[in-house]
Amino acid sequence: IMIAGALFVICYTFIGGFLAESASDFMQGIIMFVSLSVVLIAGISKAGGISAIIENAKQIPGFLEFFGIARPALQDGVQQVSEGRALFGEAGSYSFLTVVSTMSWGLGYFGMPQVLLKFMAIRKSGELTLSRRIATIWCAVSLTAAVAIGIIGRVLYPTALLTQSTSENIFIVLSTEFFFPLLAGIVMAGILAATISSSDSYLLIAASAFSKNIYHGIMKKDAGDKTILLITRITLIAIAAFAMIIALDENSVIFTVVSFAWAGFGATFGPIMLFSLFWKRVTRSGAIAGMLAGGSMVFVWKLLIKPMGGIFGIYELLPAFIASCIAIVAVSLLSGEPSREILDEFERAKAYEE
Template sequence: MSVSNPTLITFVIYIAAMVLIGFMAYRSTNNLSDYILGGRSLGSVVTALSAGASDMSGWLLMGLPGAIYMSGLSESWIAIGLIVGAYLNWLFVAGRLRVQTEHNGDALTLPDYFSSRFEDKSGLLRIISAVVILVFFTIYCASGIVAGARLFESTFGMSYETALWAGAAATIAYTFVGGFLAVSWTDTVQATLMIFALILTPIIVLLATGGVDTTFLAIEAKNPDNFNMLKNTTFIGIISLMGWGLGYFGQPHILARFMAADSVKSIAKARRISMTWMILCLGGTVAVGFFGIAYFSAHPEVAGPVTENHERVFIELAKLLFNPWIAGVLLSAILAAVMSTLSCQLLVCSSALTEDFYKTFLRKTASQVELVWVGRAMVLLVALVAIGLAANPNNRVLGLVSYAWAGFGAAFGPVVLISVIWKGMTRNGALAGILVGAITVIVWKHFELLGLYEIIPGFIFASLAIYVVSKMGAPTAGMVERFDAAEKDYNLNK
C-alpha cells in the first residue's frame, strides 16, 4: 500500500459507520414512500446538507482544485454559476415543488409528479421522463464508480479491478438496505466531513507556505495571470461555465430532497444552511487549488504526482501536510463526496424502475413490502450495469458527467421550474419541453456549435417550446384547481 496503515484504518471505520447508518435506517423503512422519500420526514438540517452533498461529487475535491491549480482563478466562474443556480433553485422551486408533489397525488418521483400534475392518462410523460432518468443516471453512476475506484487505486495501490468493487460496495450496501433515509443521513455525515476538510486544508497550506502575503507573492511569481479571472477566457466561455447553474432546476437527485422535506416551513432554514455550506465548500475548493500553486512551487521535489495528474492536488497536500490519521479523515472526504452522489443516483434510478415501471405497468396491486424489495433489487441491477460500464477506465465515462448534467438541466429544468410557477402549462407543453430540451442537448453536443455549453440553448429552446405549445391548448379545470390549492398552501406556510 502506498500510504501508512492509519489511513486505511480511517477508511474502514468511515465505511463501516456508513453501513451501520444504513441498517439503522432499515428499521424506519416500512413502505415505498419511506424507501423512496423517507416518508417526507426530513428536517431542515438534513434536507439542506443532503441536498448539498448529493450535488457535490468527487469533482469538488479532485476536478475543481486541479483546474484551479493548473489555470488559476479563471476556472472559478463555474463555482459562481453553481452558487447562483443553487440559490435560485432553493428560492423558486424547493418550497413550491414540496407542496405541488403533495397536492398532485402525493407524487414520489419526478415522472410521477409530471404524470399527476398534467393528468397524463396515456403514461407517455411518465415513460419518457423515466427513460431520460435511467439513461443519464446510469452513466452518472458509472462515473461515480470510476472516481471511487481511482481514489482507492491511487491511495492504497490496489489494482483498478479490485478498487472498482471496493469503492462501490459500501455505497451499494447502505443504499440497498436503508433506502432514502440511509442516503440522507449518510449525506449529512458526509457533508460535515467535506466542509471540515475544505476549511482545514487551505488554512494549513497557507500556514505551510508562510501566510497570505508570502503565498500570494509565490503564486504571482509562478504566473501573474493566476490572479486574472479573465485569463484565456471568452464571453462564450464564461457564459458556458456560469450556465452550469441552470442544471440545478432539473437534477432529480437534488429535487428529491425538496420533495422529502417534512414541511414548507423547513425550506427557508434549509436554504440558508445549504447555501452557507455550499459557499464555504466551493471557497475552500478554490483555495486548495490556488494555495497549492505556492506550496508545490516552493517544494518541487514532492510535486511529481501533481505534475503528472493535477487532480491529485488535494490528495497530495493531505498526505504531505497532515498526520496520517488526520490525512485519512481528509481523504475520506473525497470518498464521502463520491458516495453521497452515487447513492442518490442509484436510489433515483431504483425509484424510476419501481414506481414508474413496475408498479404502474406490471403490478398495480403490489404490496408495500413487495415494492420495497423490488426497489432494493433495482438498486443492485442499476449498480451492476454501472459497474459494467465503469469496468474499462478508458471508456471516458467521467467526461460524460457534463453531458448528463446538461441533459437533465435542459430536459427537466424548464418543465419543473415552469410547472411550479405557471398554472397555464399543459401536458403537451411538458412533453414538448422534455423532448426539445433533450434533443437540443444531443444535437448541440454533437456539432459543438459556437463552443457554447449545450445546457444553455437546451434550456432556452425547451422553455420556449413549453410556452408556445401550452398556449396552443389550455389546462383542465382540475389542473388549475390543484395548482391554485398548492400555491395557496405554499403562501400560507412558507
C-alpha cells in the same frame, strides 16, 4: 477500494432506502465540511499566508485574471517542466460567450435529483427558508474552499498537476503531504463522502423511477408493494454494476464525465421544475416535451454541434436548457389548459406560500 465503496453504498441504500440515504448524506456533509476546512487552513499556513498564495499565483500568466485564462505549455497532453517549474504560454482571454457558457453551470442546480429530493421530502413548508439558507451557505463555502484548494495546490506542487487527470488528485496530494497517514486517511474520507452522497441519491432515484413510473405505471399497474420493492432493489443493483463498469476506465477524466451528467440532469429536469413552480399554464404534454427536448439536446449539442467549435463551443447545458424552455412553453400553449383540479392546486400552493 472502488468495489468496497460501491458495495457499501448498495448495502445501506438497499436495506434502509431514503431514510438511510438522508441520514448518511447528513454525516457525509459534515465530513466534507471538516475535510475541506482542514486542508484549506493547512494549505494557507504551508504556503505562507493568503497574500503569498496570491502573489505566487499571479506569476502564472492569466491565472488570476477575471477575463484571462492560463495556458499550460503542453506536449502530448502533458504540461512541460523546466528547472522544477511547470511551464505556461501566453495568457489567453475569456470571450463574453465563454463567460456566459461557464456561468450556465449554475442552471444545473435546478435539475439535480439529489438536491430536489431533499427539498421535496421536507416535513413542512415552514422549514424551507432555513433549508434554503443552509443549502446556499453550504454551496458558497464548499465551492469557495474547493477552488482555493486548487489554487494552493498549483502554487505549492505545480509539477504534480501535469495532466488533466492528475490535477484532479490535488486534494489527495495535499492531504498526504500535510498530515501523517492516519489523519490524512480521515481527511481523504471527505472524497469518499462526496462520492457516496451523490451516488446513493442517484441510485435511489433511478431505481424508484423505474419501479414506480415505468414498471408500476406502465408495465404492470396491479403490482403489489412487495413486487415494486423487489423491482426497485434489482434495478438498484443493476445500475450500480453498470456504474462500476464505467468507473473501471482509468483514462476517463472525472470532470468531463460529471459535466456531461450535470448538463443532462440540469436540462432535462431544471426547466420543468421552474415552470411548474411559477407558471400554472404548464401541461402534461408540455412537461414531457420539455424533458425530451432538453435531454436530447444535450447529446446532440455535445456530440454533433459542439465539435464544430467557434460560437458552437459553448457548454451544452445552456442551449439544451433554452431548448427545453421553448418546448415547454410552445407545447403547453398548443395543448389544452390543465384541469381545474391542477389549477386550483397551483393557486392553493401559491396562496399558502404568501
